[in-house]
Amino acid sequence: MAYAAADSNKIHTDVLTKARETCYKARGAFYACLKKESNKNLTEIAYVGLLYPLECKQCRNEYVNRCRFSWVKHFDRQYCRNTRVQTLFDHMTAKSDKIHTDVLTEAREACYKARDAFYACLKKESDKNPTEIASVGLLYPLECKQCRNEYVKQCRSSWVKHFDRQYCQNKRVQTLLDDKGSTRGPSNIKPNT
Incomplete structure (x- = not known):
């Protein structure tokens, strides 16, 4: 069975x-x-x-x-x-590949162009009183508001913050370098001769 x-x-x-x-x-x-x-x-x-x-x-x-x-x-x-x-x-x-590469390149170039226009306006209008506040504490005059709006519109917000931080840092360093006559640090340190 x-x-x-x-x-x-x-x-x-x-x-x-x-x-x-x-x-x-x-x-x-x-x-x-x-x-x-x-x-x-x-x-x-x-x-x-x-x-x-x-x-x-x-x-x-x-x-x-x-x-x-x-x-x-x-x-x-x-x-x-x-x-x-x-x-x-x-x-x-x-x-x-081709589409995204072209689109990204054009967008990046438009962003850089708007960024450069805004920072050129800041340099040109540096004698004006800054009344507008941007990201990361950057102050700019009212005359640059249109350039700022175009810059914010053309660039990613993370890029805008990055470029603004970079600009503020470079400006602080430049201010420190321009203060040649002022003494910084303790006054009792004498250079080695």
């Missing part, structure tokens, strides 16, 4: 293996047809929203007849997911 049960399991396993192989073969034929006919109009719809051309209908029917329904749904979902991911990847790698 135990011997007969073992034989029936072997036969059952062989039948399942053959059924699985026929299913995989039919699935492969259908997906190969999809790939080959990818430029055709997608008129037929499968279970999970998979669209396929009329030319692949015979392969689809063979695939559905050879595989379990749950397997067909699973394989179709997997195919749709992989196709979406591949499409996104192709789109990102094919077109984006």
Whole structure:
């Protein structure tokens, strides 16, 4: 009795293996047809929203007849997911490099131009009383407000803060360097001679 049960399991396993192989073969034929006919109009719809051309209908029917329904749904979902991911990847790698490079270069140049115009205005109007407050404590005169607005509009806020900090730091250093005559630090230190 135990011997007969073992034989029936072997036969059952062989039948399942053959059924699985026929299913995989039919699935492969259908997906190969999809790939080959990818430029055709997608008129037929499968279970999970998979669209396929009329030319692949015979392969689809063979695939559905050879595989379990749950397997067909699973394989179709997997195919749709992989196709979406591949499409996104192709789109990102094919077109984006040139477009983003050009856009970023133009945006950076516009930002630098607006920044330079604002700082030139600050230098030109340095004798005026600063009444406006920018980021990081930078003060500027009312005459430079339009340049400032253009600068803030053209540049990322993180860049504006960075450039303003840089400008303030450079201005402090320049002020210290310009104070040649004033004595700084303890007066009792004498230079070595």
